[in-house]
Amino acid sequence: DSGVTQTPKHLITATGQRVTLRCSPRSGDLSVYWYQQSLDQGLQFLIQYYNGEERAKGNILERFSAQQFPDLHSELNLSSLELGDSALYFCASSVDWADTQYFGPGTRLTVL
């Protein structure tokens, strides 16, 4: 158990819908990262937040957005969902922006 929690574990929704994935970092960690793992693309970095501020962006679609709240938890919002958005979404956290990332158990999103 890494100490990073993610909810929900599974999410099934329809195309065109919007969902929110939640991540609670390890106690004391200031930085949060989101990754997407699909069958054809592997594990891909989406976005990083540090103490509420966006610090890095990867291959994140415009339909996706994220934020980190004052209590340091983070949410990833996915809108206008398409079949290709079906994937595992992982959150990771680190103490500081240059430290080791520890991953949560993931949220499996299925878009029908």
Place this chain on the structure above:
Amino acid sequence: DAKTTQPPSMDCAEGRAANLPCNHSTISGNEYVYWYRQIHSQGPQYIIHGLKNNETNEMASLIITEDRKSSTLILPHATLRDTAVYYCIVREVWGRGAQKLVFGQGTRLTINP
């Protein structure tokens, strides 16, 4: 794109040492090598990391060549629970507090009884 190259698969007998190689010939002087593993579809699990010197922890040892262009992860006494995909990653850090891990395809390690 990932800065590392790993064999797609390897086998190892239970109880033996598993040695997983990784090439990272374009690594920069201040970039760390990280190893993670993923068992089934669980979240990637951190194993070990290093910059120049060899490192050891309770899970594994990391041997980095002197020129830093390659490294080897060693699981000293492999068990069936070590069957997983192992990722070697050159961690990218830049700008004002930005960090990301670029995952390649990894090595699928199978421990055989």
